[in-house]
Amino acid sequence: MARPRKPLLSRARIVEAAGALVDAEGLEAVSTRRLAAALGVSGPSLYNHFRTKDEILDAVADSVSARVDLSMFDPARRLDWREALHTWAHSYRDALSDHPNIVPVLARGPGRRPAGLRLADAVFGAMTEAGWPPAQATRIGALMRYFILGSAMASFARGFVDDETAYDPSDYPHLGQAHLLAEHQHEVDEGAFATGLAALLDGLALQYEAMRASA
Template identity: 70%
Template sequence: MPRPRQALLTRERIVAAACELVDADGLDAFSTRRLAAMLGVRGPSLYNHFATKDEILDAVADNVIADVDISMFTRLEWREALRDWARSYRAALAAHPNIVPYLARGPGRRHTALTMADAVYGALVRAGWPPARATHVGALMRYFVAGSSLGSFARGFVGDPGIYDERYPHLSQAHRLADHQRSVDDGAFELGLRALIDGLSRTYEEVVGPLSPLPPTAQAH
């Protein structure tokens, strides 16, 4: 029989299927056996493209990070850049929360993750942050964004008002939180982001020197 014109299996197909599996069932349930079955191939076929299971997960993780916009670090003042980057970063992770624990290990050898880390660190150092402090800022932002992407605060409260009886006198409206999940979670993120950048601005002035005022449009955001 003539060979097919296109390979039945590609790295892109493997990564897309692996991402779907992780999104659906989490990291603990992910296996190359399940991935091969989903793709309709034998397990060893995967190893023509990836040497190990971790290489597949690395590719999934880098695909997620590829959705993060880092262009602002070449065109915006560092405070504005951190703000816009954090929003884009959170959106990418929140779309795939099950991969976040894997991403939290750090960039490893992943090209896209290292490119993002380089962009953030480079922008902070160019702005005058001492290298050690720039490292701290990058780590702090990652902790904050990753934590906010792992789950929903609002959805953690059940909708049964009977749960919140006299033992929890300050939670009489907690059963309503899940109905306002987006506004609660987005509001908490934005409040935390503003507090972080305000605090970092004060630290910058203590460590480096005075900051120029942001333009009014940037302050409004």
Template identity: 80%
Template sequence: MARPRKPLLSTDRIVEAARALVDTEGLAAVSTRRLAAELGVSGPSLYNHFRTKDQILEAVADSVSAQVDLDMFEAGDTRGWRTALHDWAVSYRAALREHPNIVPVLAQGPGRRPAGLRLADAVYGAMTDAGWPPAQATSIGALMRYFVMGSALGSFAGGFVDDETAYDPADYPHLGQAHLLAEKQDVVDERAFETGLAALLDGLSVQYERIVAAAGRG
């Protein structure tokens, strides 16, 4: 019997199957046995590509990091540091919103994940190239990461039920319209993200002006 032209199993196939499983059922659903069944292979064959379930989840997390646009940090890009940070944050959040169940793994840091490390390197490099001192550049990368990941973990608007009787004005005098938030979830959450992002960037711009002024006096 002739061998198939394409191998039955590959690292990419395993990662794609695991990512789909995480997206639909969460991290707890992933196991080597379940993945083998999804891929139609024997369990031990997975170990030719990944030794542990944790390695598979790390690869899934890195595949999501690889979806984040980093073009704004390329040398030929003409966007300033503020616009670049904004556009990167929007792309980062979009990737995480597509795959929110993997965020707890991403939140542990890039570790040795190549795409995650390229992301961190690009942000840090762009900030230092723009004139931010190394310590502040590190803080900016951390700050933006906290903000974007937090925004992807859940929905503020989606946390309210679509039932006007749930929020008695006698108990919650300022939540009379809260039952309307659920149907406007995307609009409310998007506006909240942009409001927070603008506030962060405004604050960073003030700090940057101080740094530039101090450097000029030096």
């Protein structure tokens, strides 16, 4: 029997094509028509694998969550909770930084997405195992997610134009060097993330010490 000219349609192929479209053009670019054309199939055939476009975007988001390293929460590694959060936060942000256009979908929460749920479960489990009360462990997971997702959604440095005449000192006396930020995007954005993460973990460490002292 002759082989088909094109690979059979699958969920994985649809997610890959949708992810490439989101990365290149944003969420609004995704449609069944565009995906079908990219895959060389008819539009209705996509519905054999996904019921709606939102389900496709959920699957794309979950494929990004699946790239986040969770091994630091393995009890066998015996990492301190703070070290585990630090390592995980960098892995999470690295995964999101490669795919910033999907962040708004991830920001809705894990819903029923398997990789997203495994991520939430790993963080909550590690915090409760370290001695954090369940309610506070939940807040820590939420806090970290807000911070990481926000940092990956857009570049602070690229929010300023590189025209030195754009920021009149009579209107913005402290933005005389703002036009230089874009060319230092990596340094500014990475430094901001590192500074914020350290501040969050330092604050949590103080709370943890106070909690243990009062126990």
